[in-house]
Amino acid sequence: MKAMIEKLHQLSSAEDFFRFFAISYDDKVVNVSRLHILRRFFQYIRQAEGLSADHDATLFMVYRNLLLNAYNDFVISTPAEQKVFRVLQEADGGRHISLDSLRESLPARPDN
Numbered sequence: 001m002k003a004m005i006e007k008l009h010q011l012s013s014a015e016d017f018f019r020f021f022a023i024s025y026d027d028k029v030v031n032v033s034r035l036h037i038l039r040r041f042f043q044y045i046r047q048a049e050g051l052s053a054d055h056d057a058t059l060f061m062v063y064r065n066l067l068l069n070a071y072n073d074f075v076i077s078t079p080a081e082q083k084v085f086r087v088l089q090e091a092d093g094g095r096h097i098s099l100d101s102l103r104e105s106l107p108a109r110p111d112n
Helices: 002-009 014-020 027-047 056-075 099-105
Strands: none
Touching (some): 014 056, 027 056
16 A cells, blocks of 8 residues: 555656546646646545555555546536635635725825
8 A cells, every 4th residue: 555655646747647547538627627636636535534445456446436536527517616725615706805995905196
């Protein structure tokens, strides 16, 4: 198990993860959602921590399926809909800044 985890630590891009797990992917999906896919993948791993894998082969298949699930989330949906990151979770339209508060924050104009 440690050997596979060490290999995962060496991967740096979404494409590296897809190649490592031998998952075919659409460049268009990955180019738009790469960070979201990886974040969701690691969320799935955290949720599955109770899984016991005695062999790298078993762990490989579990993680492969989790990455595939994360990828598929973004094949059928957008990052804005999935709301993986906090900034998107809070972007429900409830937060706004009034024009008056913006005007008040501007420095005073010198009189000419």
